[in-house]
Amino acid sequence: MRVLGVDPGLTRCGVGVVDGVPGRPLTMVGVGVVRTPADAETGRRLVLIEQGIEEWLDEHRPEAVAVERVFSQHNVRTVMGTAQASAVAILCAARRGLPVHLHTPSEVKAAVTGSGRADKAQVGAMVTRLLRLDAPPKPADAADALALAICHIWRGAATNRLQQAIAAHSPGPAARTAAARTARTQESAT
């Protein structure tokens, strides 16, 4: 399964592509950052992010896209920019019919380090180890995008097994929905 991870931001949007299945060594396909000038108008910045994400989708043809879920606890201005950038990433993926999944920062940290409260350095170190890189990817947004993709490959598989178990044991409407979801996930994984 090939996943594009996106760590959304107006100034720096981290992007990372990882190939893999749970239980096997993972492979980094590409990593980078889509940047937009801080002094440009919001509309122009969103257009640049759209172009950047489209290029990554065109070049690497991922089967799923994992985007960091945005919360609004933090600085108002930053959060709005992050929410706008994430909307563009979600839109680009959905337009192509790709499944899009949102993961919270603590889900991502827990997936790659074992702790939902790990710091940036720890996440960077584990991404380096799991993808067998020579050094942590920089900037941190790029490493976070790879961590999102890894989290998605591992969690997606777990969710999939859970849905299959539910579908197999309870033949109600919930099971049909779960089965449909599983079928969709499997299609996108082939």
Next chain:
Amino acid sequence: MRVLGVDPGLTRCGVGVVDGVPGRPLTMVGVGVVRTPADAETGRRLVLIEQGIEEWLDEHRPEAVAVERVFSQHNVRTVMGTAQASAVAILCAARRGLPVHLHTPSEVKAAVTGSGRADKAQVGAMVTRLLRLDAPPKPADAADALALAICHIWRGAATNRLQQAIAAHSPGPAARTAAARTARTQESAT
């Protein structure tokens, strides 16, 4: 000048097109709501909003787009949806090179009613009067979109006059920027 006003929302995105210049009676060109099903995935909903906004831009060819500025004081979940919907509207306009302006809810209320703290009914009543309609447009999101467009026609003109005055009286870098901005606004208004 023809302006498309957008009151962003994931469930209901109000859209309204108004023709006019300050000091002359305004004309409503069209009003409506782009809706998306609440049970659809976020990506699908953003794609539907994009399609809806594109249809309005194609049909009415506005010269500028006015979008409500989103704040994050309110309910977290609602604000994120609103920020995402507004990002799609801004993106659609910017992709066509249209100027996009954000106005706060109190700027819009102050523009059409004289008070930044006016309620929905008051805004609806003034929109009805200013556009010479038989009844207030419904739902409120549609009336708010028209109010945004009216606000933009009136405020845009004021900003324009201010920039021309600055450009005429202070020949520094600020004046050049203001002059450039004025020129751009005028181009887009012809």
